[in-house]
Amino acid sequence: MTARVLIVDDVPTNVKLLEARLSNAYFDVITAKDGPSALELLRSSLPDIVLLDVMMPGMNGFEVCKKIKSDPKTCHIPVVMVTALSETKDRIQGLEAGADDFLTKPINDKALLARVRNLTRVKMMMDAWRQRSETFEKLGLDISLPELCKEDTGKAKVLLVEDNPHSAAHIRETLVEAEGDDVTIVADGVAAMAALRDVAFELVILSLDLANEDALRLVAQIRASEELRSLAILVLVEEHDEEMLAQAFEVGVHDYLVRPLEKSELLLRSRTQIRHSRYQKRLSSDYQNSLALAVTDSLTGIYNRRYLENHLPRLLEDSLQQEKNLIVMLIDIDRFKDVNDRFGHVAGDHALKEVAARIRANVRSFDLVARLGGDEFVVVMPDCSLPFVRATVERVRAAVSGQPIFMPGENEGSTITVSIGVAQVQGQEDMPEALLKRADLAMYKAKAAGRNKAWVADNDDGDQECSA
CATH class of the missing domain: 3.40.50.2300 (Response regulator)
Structure with missing residues (x-):
């Protein structure tokens, strides 16, 4: 998990020390030397967390924190006060200003990374919900984002x-x-x-x-x-x-x-x-x-194509703006027509629901899972590395094929498999349609390789099979 960290401190040595520690842990670091410039960066650079020094000339850390937490556009961003003050009254003053946590100088590396990772994880979940609510508004649904x-x-x-x-x-x-x-x-x-x-x-x-x-x-x-x-x-x-x-x-x-x-x-x-x-x-x-109004697939209960087509551009825009990776996984059930021909369409619907449930259970809670149509599903995974995605893809593939699906009225379960194509963002000019197309082509390569496989496109070594 990566995150953009804003360090606010008027002492260059302190900034360099924190920047080195966080960069070594693969965080994206931006810096500000005082409160006013920090507030400007908050609006323009969209950090995931702020490390804020308390003792600064002009506007001190407590004042900056109050401004961050009183602005509806930034109040959800976690703020960690970094201070040499260790008295309880100082922590209380910071909490009253809206701070989420404290780090006392000299800073312990384990404590620093643990707090940053924890608060970033919470913010990512909140961001996912906020993005979904904003997408609903764009779809014309009657919903407003609470503060x-x-x-x-x-x-x-x-x-x-x-x-x-x-x-x-x-x-x-x-x-x-x-x-x-x-x-x-x-x-x-x-x-x-x-x-x-x-x-x-x-x-x-x-x-x-x-x-x-x-x-x-x-x-x-x-x-x-x-x-x-x-x-x-x-x-x-x-x-x-x-x-x-x-x-x-x-x-x-x-x-x-x-x-x-x-x-x-x-x-x-x-x-x-x-x-x-x-x-x-x-x-x-x-x-x-709002989900039941227009954006869920009535059969499987996951998102439908309409929601995917409206929300994927937003996720891609955020990914490019924040310089974070975005992965699209396209999943197609192998020989699904045979399931319908053998068991009937009621059983086919049951299989679609079960496959959707197994996909949903094996990705992160804030990943976007949608039914593209027919027997095709899409998973959109923001802010994750390709090795992490490879492990997730294999988990999804194994979850679908590893346990038989029992059709209505049948005593023996049937093994169903999927072929999966994976594509990742390619630069600032990438488009949602192109991203889905590359994932679709990779999925067909997985089928051509024998089905029940996954194929990754767009990696540094070219297209590559990644499972089974």
């Missing part, structure tokens, strides 16, 4: 996983008195998973030092569940335990609080997560309500 900064954050449903009764009572009292939250307390992972199955919580607050529990394993369990994958998780960590915190970010934690807990910081960090959770839920709800 993150205007989301209400009170009376949230919170699950607190804490085996220290005194700490649990303190946290519950703070959230209930200040925000009217509905707080459920459990002491272990088994009880937590049971509660999550029964109640639609908006936030999980999890202690990382449970006495008889691997808290990170619980995070992994939550992230493995399709229904809970985007649930906000805020962890409680001991001071200076950067190693544990880095691991927590790697498995999917959103934010953290350092013990001993300070009430104001608890409230500010929990409200940030609630705000993001409700914003994403609102976008998802708008998306689901």
Whole structure:
């Protein structure tokens, strides 16, 4: 996963140090030496995350952060305050300004990369929803894009996983008195998973030092569940335990609080997560309500050709503007006519639905999956490397052919295979139609090579078979 990082600092040495660390980790780095130039770059260069120094002449970091978070066009961009100030009051001032996280100088490399990757991952999901909503508006559907900064954050449903009764009572009292939250307390992972199955919580607050529990394993369990994958998780960590915190970010934690807990910081960090959770839920709800109007395939439930033709140009434009890769995967069911001839069209429809479900389950949640028509499907994958795509293509191909599909009224399953063509963006003049055409030609090469195969076009070595 790559991202564009804006570093804002008036000290050239600090900028060069951060730039070197992030560039070595394959991030695209842009820089600004003061607040006004940073605000200009935000509008023109569309960074994915901002690393913002606090102590700058003229407009300090807190003032810059407030301006970023008060602008509807930029308030969704994560801001990490970089500071030599380590007092709790300084963190609270930053959170009140809208900061998403803090890094204290001297900066630990693992902490830096963990925070940047975590916040970038969250922003990519939010961007995908925002882009879909904007596409709906272009299609003339009755939907408006909500503003993150205007989301209400009170009376949230919170699950607190804490085996220290005194700490649990303190946290519950703070959230209930200040925000009217509905707080459920459990002491272990088994009880937590049971509660999550029964109640639609908006936030999980999890202690990382449970006495008889691997808290990170619980995070992994939550992230493995399709229904809970985007649930906000805020962890409680001991001071200076950067190693544990880095691991927590790697498995999917959103934010953290350092013990001993300070009430104001608890409230500010929990409200940030609630705000993001409700914003994403609102976008998802708008998306689901509008989907049935015109942009889903009535048989498979995935996007239809109309949506693909309207949304692919937007994804391509963003890819070219941000200088990120974009991959198109065209998938065609092998010998589908034989399925219809042998089992009938009802069985053929069943096979199409099952293949669509297997494709959807084996790509990222924000990848675009659409039915082009007949027995052809398209997957559009923004911001990913060709090696990552090769692994995804093989996973999709194997998922379709690896398990038989049981047709209605048939006791024995039938093996269905697909041929897949892959193409990637080729320069600033590339067009959606040309991208789809190259993927289509690659798909036919996969069929010519024997079917149940994938073929990649446009790589540096020319066209190349990549599976089976």
